[in-house]
Amino acid sequence: xxxxxxxxxxxxxxxxxVARLPVYLRALTSLTEQGIATCSSEELAxxxxxxxxxxxxxxxxxxxxxxxxxxxxxxxxxYQIAREIGVTQDWPVVIVGIGNLGHALANFSGFRSRGFRVxxxxxxxPARKGExxxxxxxxxxxxxxxxxxxxGVAIGVIATPAHAAxxxxxxxxxxxxxxxxxxxxxxxTVPPGVDVRKVDLSIELQILxxxxxxxxxxxxx
Amino acid sequence: xxxxxxxxxxxxxxxxxVARLPVYLRALTSLTEQGIATCSSEELAxxxxxxxxxxxxxxxxxxxxxxxxxxxxxxxxxYQIAREIGVTQDWPVVIVGIGNLGHALANFSGFRSRGFRVxxxxxxxPARKGExxxxxxxxxxxxxxxxxxxxGVAIGVIATPAHAAxxxxxxxxxxxxxxxxxxxxxxxTVPPGVDVRKVDLSIELQILxxxxxxxxxxxxx
DNA sequence: AGGAGTTTGTGAACGTGAGAACAAACCGGC
DNA sequence: GCCGGTTTGTTCTCACGTTCACAAACTCCT
Ligand SMILES: NC(=O)c1ccc[n+]([C@@H]2O[C@H](COP(=O)([O-])OP(=O)(O)OC[C@H]3O[C@@H](n4cnc5c(N)ncnc54)[C@H](O)[C@@H]3O)[C@@H](O)[C@H]2O)c1
Ligand SMILES: NC(=O)c1ccc[n+]([C@@H]2O[C@H](COP(=O)([O-])OP(=O)(O)OC[C@H]3O[C@@H](n4cnc5c(N)ncnc54)[C@H](O)[C@@H]3O)[C@@H](O)[C@H]2O)c1
Numbered sequence: 152x153x154x155x156x157x158x159x160x161x162x163x164x165x166x167x168x169v170a171r172l173p174v175y176l177r178a179l180t181s182l183t184e185q186g187i188a189t190c191s192s193e194e195l196a197x198x199x200x201x202x203x204x205x206x207x208x209x210x211x212x213x214x215x216x217x218x219x220x221x222x223x224x225x226x227x228x229x230y231q232i233a234r235e236i237g238v239t240q241d242w243p244v245v246i247v248g249i250g251n252l253g254h255a256l257a258n259f260s261g262f263r264s265r266g267f268r269v270x271x272x273x274x275x276x277p278a279r280k281g282e283x284x285x286x287x288x289x290x291x292x293x294x295x296x297x298x299x300x301x302x303g304v305a306i307g308v309i310a311t312p313a314h315a316a317x318x319x320x321x322x323x324x325x326x327x328x329x330x331x332x333x334x335x336x337x338x339x340t341v342p343p344g345v346d347v348r349k350v351d352l353s354i355e356l357q358i359l360x361x362x363x364x365x366x367x368x369x370x371x372x
Numbered sequence: 373x374x375x376x377x378x379x380x381x382x383x384x385x386x387x388x389x390v391a392r393l394p395v396y397l398r399a400l401t402s403l404t405e406q407g408i409a410t411c412s413s414e415e416l417a418x419x420x421x422x423x424x425x426x427x428x429x430x431x432x433x434x435x436x437x438x439x440x441x442x443x444x445x446x447x448x449x450x451y452q453i454a455r456e457i458g459v460t461q462d463w464p465v466v467i468v469g470i471g472n473l474g475h476a477l478a479n480f481s482g483f484r485s486r487g488f489r490v491x492x493x494x495x496x497x498p499a500r501k502g503e504x505x506x507x508x509x510x511x512x513x514x515x516x517x518x519x520x521x522x523x524g525v526a527i528g529v530i531a532t533p534a535h536a537a538x539x540x541x542x543x544x545x546x547x548x549x550x551x552x553x554x555x556x557x558x559x560x561t562v563p564p565g566v567d568v569r570k571v572d573l574s575i576e577l578q579i580l581x582x583x584x585x586x587x588x589x590x591x592x593x
Numbered sequence: 594a595g596g597a598g599t600t601t602g603t604g605a606a607c608g609t610g611a612g613a614a615c616a617a618a619c620c621g622g623c
Numbered sequence: 624g625c626c627g628g629t630t631t632g633t634t635c636t637c638a639c640g641t642t643c644a645c646a647a648a649c650t651c652c653t
Contacts, residue, residue, distance in 0.1 A: 167640060173578040177557060191600065200559035204642055211602055219601040220649035236578050237585030244577070251476040258472045261557060261574045266581065305584050306577065329587060330580040332573075336398060336482060338421035346583050348576050352553075353482045355569050356465070356527065357394040357457050359551040360487065362567050363526050364458030366550060388610060412630065425612055432632055440631040441619035 164235070168209045172232050174199045175206070179229040191222040238266030243302045245328075247319050248311030249274040249282075249289050252334055256310060257285040270302045271295075275315070292319075296326040306330045313337040320347075385456070389430040393453050395420045396427070400450040412443040459487030464523045466549075468540050469532030470495040470503075470510050473555055477531060478506040491523045492516075496536070513540075517547040527551045534558040541568075 164172075178198035182190055192210075196203035210216065210223075216231050217223045233239050246256055249272050257272055272284055275292040282289045290298070298304065307328040309316050316335035323331060324345055333339055333349045341347055385393075399419035403411055413431075417424035431437065431444075437452050438444045454460050467477055470493050478493055493505055496513040503510045511519070519525065528549040530537050537556035544552060545566055554560055554570045562568055 165640070169579055169582050170575070172582070173572075173575040174559075176578070178559075192602095193600085198559070200561075202642070204644090205640090207600095207602065208641085215602070217601055218649065219647070220599050220651095222600065235582070237581045238578055242577075242581050242584070251479045255472040255476040256573070259573065262577075265574045265578065267574075267577055305588075306580055330584050332576055332580060338395075338399075338419070340421075344587070346580055348580060350571055350573070350576060351394075352477070352480065352571070353486045353488075354391070354394040355553055355571060356463075356483075356488055357397070357459055357486065358390055359527055359553060359567055359569060360458045360463050361390050361393070361456070363463070363551050366565070367526075386609075414630085423612065425614090426610090428631065429611085429633080436632070438631055439619065440617070441621095441629045443630065 164212045168212055169236075171199070171201065171205075171209055172236055174201075175209070176229060176232050176236070176238075179225050179232070182225050183229065188225055189222050190225055192217070195223065233266075241266055241268050242306055243268050243270040243304045244306045244308060245269070245271045245273060245295065245298060245304050246308045246310060247273045247292065247295070247323075248309060248315070248335075249279055249284060250310065250312075253310040254284055256308060257287060267306075270304060271298045273298075275311075292322075295322055299323075299326045299328060304328060306332070309333045309335055309339075311335055385433045389433055390457075392420070392422065392426075392430055393457055395422075396430070397450060397453050397457070397459075400446050400453070403446050404450065409446055410443050411446055413438070416444065454487075462487055462489050463527055464489050464491045464525045465527045465529060466490070466492045466494060466516065466519060466525050467529045467531060468494045468513065468516070468544075469530060469536070469556075470500055470505060471531065471533075474531040475505055477529060478508060488527070491525060492519045494519075496532075513543075516543060520544075520547045520549060525549060527553070530554045530556055530560075532556055 175195065178195055181198065192203045192207045196206040199206065213231055213235050216228050230239070244262065244267050246253055246269060249257065253272065253274070257269065262269055269287060272287050272289045273292045273295055274289050277291070279289045280291055305328060307323040307330070309319050309331060311319055313335045316333060316337045317339060320331055320333070320339045320341060324341055329344060330346045331339065331341065331348070333347055336351055336353060339347050396416065399416055402419065403416070413428045414424045417427040420427065434452055434456050437449050451460070465483065465488050467474055467490060470478065474493065474495070478490065483490055490508060493508050493510045494513045494516055495510050498512070500510045501512055526549060528544040528551070530540050530552060532540055534556045537554060537558045538560060541552055541554070541560045541562060545562055550565060551567045552560065552562070552569070554568055557572055557574060560568050
């Protein structure tokens with residue numbers, strides 16, 4: 152089951168580490184832009200907002216890309232992380248639900264610059280058909296099958312109202328999408344093998360509110 | 373330090389539990405809307421997309437609000453969770469940076485319905501001054517001090533470009549905001565006592581890409 | 594060449610979180 | 624009042640994540 156050739160790099164990177172690799176990637180890009188060619192784990196950790204021991208342990212799962220007594224070559228490490236995450240290639244993405252949020256997402260420049268390419272904007276509302284957002288035409292949701300198959304899309308973004316999200320997810324899965332980023336405030340049910348990540352604004356706010364309440368209560372000043 | 377009156381409820385709720393309470397809250401609201409008055413931990417867990425043992429353990433940190441052999445009273449439990457999180461009261465919120473994303477956030481109905489009230493939209497661009505978004509006037513960023521003090525704002529949302537985010541955060545902290553939700557792709561540095569949570573679209577996509585890549589590589593079919 | 598100084602990579606200790614399992618508590622029927 | 628069935632609250636164990644601390648490995652200077 153876990154038999155692999157010795158050539159491919161270390162496997163089984165912990166989930167917590169995977170979640171931080173993109174942060175390191177961004178910090179390294181920022182260092183490159185500042186003309187910095189080499190950095191220590193301490194410097195990179197500061198730029199990424201984490202503990203340096205944690206950073207070193209995270210990087211050790213990828214391999215030994217640093218030099219003791221010196222540090223890391225910024226460009227080299229950046230490439231290694233990008234390769235490990237899989238963003239050296241471009242990932243085609245579809246966005247479904249071109250309302251308030253969908254418009255913002257379509258205009259988001261961070262897609263292109265980080266290895267993702269929006270290949271289609273889809274909406275069920277016939278009134279939106281043909282509308283152009285960020286240089287991309289909005290197409291009917293029914294065309295999802297064709298678009299996904301033609302472009303080899305593996306990642307879908309859901310920005311529809313909550314009540315439509317499960318249906319959209321089902322259609323996505325049916326035509327071969329196996330990774331979903333969900334902005335709708337609903338729990339999605341998907342078959343095994345499909346990954347779902349959610350971004351939920353009100354959950355984040357409520358977590359902040361909880362701590363805020365405790366601050367106010369704990370210190371009567 | 374940890375001396376508390378016996379009247380106030382259980383303290384020190386684990387962070388992982390805090391992050392799930394809003395999910396339970398939403399599931400309970402959904403059950404109420406379906407006219408369901410009582411539910412078992414199993415049912416609620418399914419609705420929230422978690423393990424029932426985990427749900428029961430989470431709820432046990434709040435107190436004993438269920439009845440053995442019966443389950444939980446939906447409305448009662450919902451109130452208890454809302455009270456624990458602190459969303460029985462309304463939290464005033466300011467949004468800074470009314471661009472693509474800021475517009476979407478201003479129009480987001482989930483604020484109001486979940487215990488948050490947008491008291492101001494702020495932007496540094498003079499061209500936006502006076503513009504009305506979602507029935508709220510966009511005001512100059514410099515007015516943040518007045519607005520925060522007059523409304524007792526504790527929570528701020530940052531939707532500016534990355535290069536402006538740290539400055540905005542500093543200004544927020546200076547005028548008394550102690551919880552920040554950051555949409556800009558930057559690491560924010562804030563003094564102790566201030567909470568920052570980030571929502572980062574490209575990180576989420578990169579995590580999906582990592583798993584997607586491994587799916588493709590692991591199974592040569 | 595060797596030693597002082599620096600920084601990585603990792604083993605080991607600690608803390609937090611997840612899930613299985615079960616006793617305690619409750620309900621309804623008789 | 625008691626018994627069988629049900630569901631909670633909690634305990635126990637294991638897995639995962641974080642942090643410390645240090646040997647190994649490198650550079651630079653003499
Ligand atoms: N606006 C925000 O800032 C924000 C923030 C967090 C979460 N959200 C969530 O994101 C989702 C979208 O928010 P919004 O403000 O853009 O809503 P919106 O109503 O402006 O847009 C929703 C869009 O989805 C389309 N749609 C509806 N059903 C569809 C279907 N079955 N298939 C395809 N398209 C469909 C609609 O035609 C509409 O264009 C909501 O679930 C909302 O709760 C929004
Ligand atoms: N658009 C998206 O869907 C999306 C998704 C994820 C993250 N983001 C991030 O959110 C941020 C905003 O994205 P956007 O697409 O809305 O950008 P935008 O350029 O459309 O809007 C930014 C707004 O911030 C204002 N601003 C700039 N400097 C400011 C300052 N110092 N004080 C106050 N206001 C200031 C600008 O005037 C502008 O109105 C960016 O950091 C972006 O990376 C956007």
